[in-house]
Amino acid sequence: MSHRRLGATLACVAAALPLAAPAVAPAQSKKAKRDLTVMTRNVYVGADLIPLATQPSREAFEQAAAGVYQTLVNNDFQTRAKALAREIRQRKPDVVGLQEAARWMRGPDGLKDGSTTPANDVIYDSTEVLLQELNALGQRYRVVASRDWFDFEGPTALGFDARIIQRDAIIVRAGSKVRVGRSFRGGFRDTFDPPTPIGVARQLRGWVGFDGRIGGRRFRFVTTHLEAYNPEIGDQQMRQLLAGPLASKKRQSILMGDFNSDPRSAQTDDRGAARQPNAYASSIAAGFRNPLPRRATCCFAEDLRQTTEPLDSWIDHIVVRPRARVLRSGRVGAAASERTGGLWPSDHAGIWAKLRLR
Numbered sequence: 001m002s003h004r005r006l007g008a009t010l011a012c013v014a015a016a017l018p019l020a021a022p023a024v025a026p027a028q029s030k031k032a033k034r035d036l037t038v039m040t041r042n043v044y045v046g047a048d049l050i051p052l053a054t055q056p057s058r059e060a061f062e063q064a065a066a067g068v069y070q071t072l073v074n075n076d077f078q079t080r081a082k083a084l085a086r087e088i089r090q091r092k093p094d095v096v097g098l099q100e101a102a103r104w105m106r107g108p109d110g111l112k113d114g115s116t117t118p119a120n121d122v123i124y125d126s127t128e129v130l131l132q133e134l135n136a137l138g139q140r141y142r143v144v145a146s147r148d149w150f151d152f153e154g155p156t157a158l159g160f161d162a163r164i165i166q167r168d169a170i171i172v173r174a175g176s177k178v179r180v181g182r183s184f185r186g187g188f189r190d191t192f193d194p195p196t197p198i199g200v201a202r203q204l205r206g207w208v209g210f211d212g213r214i215g216g217r218r219f220r221f222v223t224t225h226l227e228a229y230n231p232e233i234g235d236q237q238m239r240q241l242l243a244g245p246l247a248s249k250k251r252q253s254i255l256m257g258d259f260n261s262d263p264r265s266a267q268t269d270d271r272g273a274a275r276q277p278n279a280y281a282s283s284i285a286a287g288f289r290n291p292l293p294r295r296a297t298c299c300f301a302e303d304l305r306q307t308t309e310p311l312d313s314w315i316d317h318i319v320v321r322p323r324a325r326v327l328r329s330g331r332v333g334a335a336a337s338e339r340t341g342g343l344w345p346s347d348h349a350g351i352w353a354k355l356r357l358r
Contacts, residue, residue, distance in 0.1 A: 031356060033177065033215030035327065039093040039352035040223065040256040040316055043084060043126055043345075045100040045166060047071035048302045050229065052154070053194035053201060061197045062112075066157040072104060075304045076343060077124050083345035085133035087332040088141075091352045094176040094214070096141070097223030098169040099258045101127045105163040112155035114198055119153055119163040127169055140174035145183040145208040149225075154198050168208050168225055168257070183210040184245060190236040192227050203227070205237060209245055217357040219252040220245070226279050228260040235261075235277035242286045249287055249321065252357055256318040258348070259283075263294070263314060280317060288319035291326040297334075297349045304344045307336070311349055318353055329353040 047068045055061040088096060103126070107119035127143065134141050146169035153163035172180055187206035194201050209222035222245055227234040238259070246253055261279040284290070296311035311334060332338065334349040 030215075034217050034357045035354055036095070036178065036214050036219070036254075036357055037091065037093045037352065037354045038221070038254060038256065038318060039088065039091060039096045039332075039350055040099070040258075040318055041084065041087075041096055041332075041346070041350040042099040042225070042258045042298075042316060042348040043077075043101060043130070044075070044080075044304075044347045045102045045164065046075050046077060046104070049152075049164075049201075050194070053196045055197055058155075058197045062155050062157040065154050065162060069106075069156055069158060069162050071302060072123075076341065077126055077129060079341040080304070080343055080345050081126070081129045081133045083333070083338060083340040083343070084130055085137055085139070087338070087345065087350065088134060089137045089139045091330070091332070092139070092173065093352055094173055094178045095212075095221055096171045097221075097256045098127065098130075098171065099223065099225040101130075101146070101167050101169045103127075103165045103167075105165075107153075107161035107163070109160050112159070112161055114155060114161060115153045115163075117161075119161045127167070127171075131171070141171040142174065143169055144172050144180050145170045145185060145210050147185040147187075147206055147208045149187065149204045149206055150202070152201050154196070168206070168223055170208055170210060170221065170223055177214050179213040181211040181213065183208070185209070186244065188237040188240055190233050190240070192230045192233050194229075207241060207245065214357065217252060219254060219357060220248075221254050222246060222256075224255070224257040224259075226258065226260050231261070231279070232277040234259070234279045235282055238279035238282045242282065246286075246321075252324070253288075253321050254318065254324075254355070255283065255288060255320075258315060259317050260315050261317075263290075283317075283319050286321070288321040289323050290317055290319045291324065291355075292318060292329050292351060292353055295331050295334075295349075295351070297331070297351060298347070300344050300347045302347065304347065305342050316348055316351055318351060320355065322358060324358060325356040327354040327356055 104123040150166035207224040297316040301309040333345040
């Protein structure tokens with residue numbers, strides 16, 4: 001066979017074979033199996049509760065509580081949940097950490113005895129409503145871990161008691177490659193419990209998490225909502241997390257949530273140690289890294305129909321240890337086009353990231 005005919009034959013054989021695919025596609029496919037998309041979303045309890053603790057009398061408390069209730073109604077979670085569900089459908093996170101998920105209830109008209117007669121008439125349960133809206137969009141998620149940490153009931157000037165049960169929760173997408181193992185939860189030793197004219201408001205904050213596996217890689221996922229009104233206590237809570245469920249520096253760990261801690265407020269010495277309590281700084285000092293761009297996530301006005309109050313603090317975070325490659329990331333709930341029925345989805349923006357685990 002001549003060199004010319006041999007060359008032509010080899011060219012035909014080569015043209016019939018997938019030259020690059022066998023060498024590249026399997027490797028890429030193997031890596032892609034380790035890709036994990038996560039989101040942290042503070043869905044907003046619906047109104048600012050702290051003013052209830054500053055009232056001088058029971059009568060003033062009842063007036064303030066009536067205002068809280070009216071704000072809650074105006075901020076219409078049923079409508080906001082549609083926007084939140086669209087955010088999730090578009091990004092398709094495997095795992096979502098929810099903060100300020102809440103069940104609101106009211107008591108019967110004419111009865112204002114606080115927790116003596118628990119209010120059980122459900123106004124809405126934000127976790128259930130959100131799952132329903134996701135299901136309506138063809139996105140099925142399930143709760144894999146949750147923990148109630150605030151249960152408070154009080155009288156209103158509207159003639160009935162109002163009650164809130166607040167929780168942290170984790171939802172996982174049906175059909176995700178994530179294999180969910182053991183779930184866990186716990187409470188912080190240090191808490192901020194403001195007094196009110198009708199009794200102390202115990203805020204038993206904590207965390208929820210689970211051990212998972214994707215593409216042969218094991219990881220630990222934890223979400224939390226740290227103290228908002230006392231940075232020292234917030235830092236103590238973070239340190240408890242780092243000494244407890246996140247103590248192992250060898251395990252791939254993903255911590256996310258509302259830290260109520262802005263990295264820009266951290267003051268450090270020449271060695272990088274925090275001069276003042278800062279929960280975010282403590283997580284970084286423990287080896288966690290924030291792979292996302294710095295973007296404000298908080299907070300719109302209490303009335304979610306207002307548009308003049310901008311996001312100006314960065315307190316919602318996703319941090320990982322050891323490092324993981326970020327393939328894509330972004331912020332949700334911050335653009336005017338994402339409003340529904342004139343409402344922002346929440347007073348926070350959410351953040352999401354597609355990570356490739358090591």
